[in-house]
Amino acid sequence: ETGVTQTPRHLVMGMTNKKSLKCEQHLGHNAMYWYKQSAKKPLELMFVYNFKEQTENNSVPSRFSPECPNSSHLFLHLHTLQPEDSALYLCASSQQTSGGDTQYFGPGTRLTVL
């Protein structure tokens, strides 16, 4: 029933590979988010886009490169990753980034870096 989809659901890649994660929201929202969820750590906000403009980058390494071509689509381009980047990557959307808006999450992409 979620209005946020993510592909692929699982991804295994080597440290020299280049891959992309895709997120699409069907809720008519204007804000989209990338989160990283690792074991024994709280959810880490990586990037925020509002009306296609990046409004937040929480000191994320440059090997992660986001792209937001429109308000419905969000990509995370990956290159030269490290094993410690293995995690569940979650996409979320909300009406806007202002206070009180509910964030709706996708199912996530389980990434393993060998």
Added chain:
Amino acid sequence: TQLLEQSPQFLSIQEGENLTVYCNSSSVFSSLQWYRQEPGEGPVLLVTVVTGGEVKKLKRLTFQFGDARKDSSLHITAAQPGDTGLYLCAGARIKAGNNRKLIWGLGTSLGVNP
């Protein structure tokens, strides 16, 4: 560093038992949200509490926001196997420009055995 501490970290109970999980912080939040995350899925919002002392009920789940808006509890009555999952709390702080920052806890992993 703003932290949200959730306790217990793990909880395994029998069907029909009652339980309470906690979310505590030394910081004041404008609102607090509870999510449930099932294996292989993203977090799903259960409730948002806004007013200090507020109590909200969702079927067998009762949520309370502390008077000082620094802590919250989730009580489940007569737990069922379908309640199994990771329960996450997230406190909201309003930043400049009315944008919201969510502070996430580590979660309580609940298992309900039939």
